[in-house]
Amino acid sequence: MRFTRDELHGSLADPVLGTIGFLNEVMARYPEAISFAPGAPHLTHLGDFDLARHVESYLAYAAERRGLSPDRARHLLYEYGPSRGLINDLVARALDLDQGLGISPDAVVVTVGAQEAMLLTLRALCRPGRDLVAVVQPCFVGITGAARLLDIDLVAVDETADGIDLDGLRTACRAARADGRRVRALYVAPDFANPSGTVLDLATRRRLLDFAAREDLLLLEDNAYGFTAAPGSGLPGLKALDEDARVVLLGTFAKVCLPGARVGFAVADQTVCTADGSRRLLADELAALKNMVTVNTSPISQAVIGGMLLENGGSLAALGRDRATLYQRNLGLLLAALDRHLPPGAGRPAGVSWNRPAGGFFVRMRLPIPADTALLDECASRYGVLWTPMDQFYLDGSGADELRLSCSYLDPEQIGEGVARLARFLREVCP
Ligand SMILES: Cc1ncc(COP(=O)(O)O)c(C=O)c1O
Incomplete structure (x- = not known):
């Protein structure tokens, strides 16, 4: 039997449903890449579990x-x-x-x-x-x-x-x-x-x-x-x-x-x-x-x-205390690496900016060009770095020039190296 997608529930054609699957698929395609994509907890805590x-x-x-x-x-x-x-x-x-x-x-x-x-x-x-x-x-x-x-x-x-x-x-x-x-x-x-x-x-x-x-x-x-x-x-x-x-x-x-x-x-x-x-x-x-x-x-x-x-x-909260220390450290490292590798002036393409959250897993970055899946593919294949395009976080099609960087899943060296590569990529692709 064969039928068209129009005969299925409308949500199946909604790109928002594909967001998480898409990220998993990109991560599987570039297993060696440094991934700022997942909002998953750091694996270091696996050792705590019995x-x-x-x-x-x-x-x-x-x-x-x-x-x-x-x-x-x-x-x-x-x-x-x-x-x-x-x-x-x-x-x-x-x-x-x-x-x-x-x-x-x-x-x-x-x-x-x-x-x-x-x-x-x-x-x-x-x-x-x-x-x-x-x-x-x-x-x-x-x-x-x-x-x-x-x-x-x-x-x-x-x-x-x-x-x-x-x-x-x-x-x-x-x-x-x-x-x-x-x-x-x-x-x-x-x-x-x-x-x-x-x-x-x-x-x-x-x-x-x-x-x-x-x-x-x-x-x-x-x-x-x-x-x-x-x-x-x-x-x-x-x-x-x-x-x-x-x-x-x-x-x-x-x-x-x-x-x-x-x-x-x-x-x-x-x-x-x-x-x-x-x-x-x-x-x-x-x-x-x-x-x-x-x-x-x-x-x-x-x-x-x-x-x-x-x-x-x-x-x-008691359970989360150690974890919070790690995420605070990682977020600080991510922000410091962005400051270091994309310094204001000639080192940072015009129109590249990011926020400075005091907690959580994520930094939100704005680009002067679309931060879409084509750009992500290029960044992954040539520079080995993954991130999350943000358009699906908006209902009205805005956010096409934003990406999300997650610090939760990475180790300090990966954060430094990943941001260094991302900075080189942005200097190459941004006008
Ligand atoms: C805002 C927000 N709420 C909830 C969750 C977790 O949901 P779940 O308990 O279904 O894994 C996430 C995970 O990414 C999240 O980012």
Whole structure:
């Protein structure tokens, strides 16, 4: 049988779905290249993992807490388990220890990565054709891709120097209302956003929460990179400032623990009133949807993450401290190498610039020429350096002259050598 792509779901033709596959494919094509492309955690931490021990730590805890024999506790690993998760109490405790959230484990759904948390949350909140989701642009492709899968319309709000163009968001809310629709939620990463590295200051966080209350929208907070803040410089997350259950927190263990476990979570403590007058949490609705998506998050993976938390006093921040030191070092090395190899004046082609984030995994660079896949191919084949074109991080086709450099996956020598090569390449190709 043969059919055209037009007969398949429209999202399959959307370039955003190909972004991650494309990067994997380029990395496979140039295995020797120095890659500033992946936002993956550094492999040095592999040595810290002892998966069997983490599982045993969790099982000992679960047996005691649930009053089970060791054998019976082991069954937790073999069975499907509840769709809302197994380690919800540990996730809630970590969020309390690290951010003072004080949320109930019932408000937590343990998901297959933050990616599933995004998908479930968008599915639950948005009625197709009526509700829109706003995203701060440039924006992580995981949320735009999930929205496309679900036929949910997005509206882009630009970043500004202090974070978000709230006037633009207000205009979008009004335009939606005038059209009989509504902006249901804003997806925002307040700490070292991917790909821009932007941090919202405290005043902007508060303004955003006030705005959300006035315009009656929810904030979908993604805090994947908050742990990379320099010691003592972290700001309270939106959920920590939220007094009105306006914020759904979308979390991941991929960057602090290990992405291969595929464990993330949603904190959804909003009350949902049903037609029969009963009340549920939004988390209950997400868990109901999850039954029809992945059924449950692998209990084996949850036990690994639960054990890692338990071995670190229950705190994700404690687990992330060493990792944060490495990423701070790598980011500093990347910025210093850019300054050294592309000094202002004759050494730097006109129109080449980059930002200076204080944390996160990424530096965003602007070129005087299109930073597209053809340029990436040329850079990879001739100079052995990979990076990520940024056009797919924009909804409106802008960003074609931007690229993202990730510092997370590389060693210091590779960062220095990779930037030296990139600088030579840019001096050759930029007018
Ligand atoms: C902004 C953002 N959120 C979440 C994630 C992680 O998602 P997951 O837990 O599905 O690996 C990433 C990974 O690249 C990310 O950049």
